[in-house]
Amino acid sequence: MGGDVSRGALFLIVPRLGTISPWSTKATDIVHRCGLTWVRRVERGVAWYACRDREAAFDATARHRIAAHVHDRMTESVLDDFDQLGSLFGDAQPKPLACVDIEGGGREALARANVTLGLALSEQELDYLYGYFREANRNPTDVELMMFAQANSEHCRHKIFNAAWVIDGEPQSQSLLDMIRATHRRHGAGTLVAYRDNAAVIEGPSSARFLRDPSTHEYSHVTEPAPYVIKVETHNHPTAISPFPGAATGSGGEIRDEGATGRGGAPKAGISGFAVSHLRLPGAARPWEGAESRPARIASPLEIMLEGPIGAASFNNEFGRPNIGGFFRTFEQHCLGDGVGTSYGYHKPIMLAGGLGSIRPQHVGKR
Secondary structure, three states, X not given: OOOOHHHOEEEEEEEXXXXXXXXXXXXXXXXXXXXXXXXXXXXOOEEXXXXXXXXXXXXXXXXXXXXXXXXXXXXXXXXXXXXXXXXXXXXXXOOOOOEOOXXXXXXXXXXXXXXXXXXXXXXXXXXXXXXXXXXXXOOOEHHHHHHXXXXXXXXXXXXXXXXXXXXXXXXXXXXXXHHHHHHHHXXXXXXXXXXXXXXXXXXXXXXXXXEEXXXXXXXXXXXXXXXXXXXXXXXXXXXXXXXXXXXXXXXHHHHHHHHOOOOOOEXXXXXXXXXXXXXXXXXXXXXXXXXXXXXXXXXXXXXHHHHHHHHHHHHHHHHOOOEEEEEEEXXXXXXXXXXXXXXXXXXXXXXXXXXXXXXXXXXXXXX
């Protein structure tokens, strides 16, 4: 960095206000173990100074653009002055419950809260909630609405995948999830667990284990079946917003699921896969790529592929599990219709996290 930092614009990048970072938890514990128990908490931040040749100060728009490049808006906050660092350690008072006035504002008040709170509730869900609280003769709180939105999200309830579909006026005999399960129904030989635990379990070969006999307390080799624990899942939206931690958490969650299968599995090897739109490499544009059209709120395909695979590999490595396989592909298609072009692609990426482990036969079923 060149120039005099005293006249540069200061950007203090700190953990998101109101949270305690994992680094802080570890560092504070180390400090306390060293006998400095009077230290309440240690936290870490980064100070960036942005300078320009001319004396003119950065306006609000320029500061916003610079801040977007030097912090992760999901996990970090930007402060403008060192005097604001005290807010890192402040005990913020919780906000009081707020009621949504459907008694005075009707269903429209609920619809406005749906947008304001980012609940992403469907029209049917709004009708259900409005009818419920009208029957209960009271207004809902913002916390109740948020809890409903999360507990009834597609992530938790699979409302779309479990729904009954009507296509061209014809009721369909199977839901989307029924179609996925059809393979197991038809060809389920060798499957020990499917669609009822954190991961699937299939039969494996016999293997010799060095185990302790609980009656004699002696160790010896015991030959027993060694079933496989297998799991893949996706972590798409977090990876689109913040590629490194999004992909890392995707791999970490899958590792957890293998270990939490039955009464305890052992994760052994990981895989990770990515599908994104055109990369548009700087200085190496391809003729079929064209202009970029992704939403501004998500990372670019290039950012995802530079950071996401490292995030997935990092979590696997830190856990002690090798990431030995995966896939990577790009796809984007520009379609013309009624004179207006529409671009389709993996703007929201697919981030697939998977793995393979083992489990003892007596631990396959939960008790």
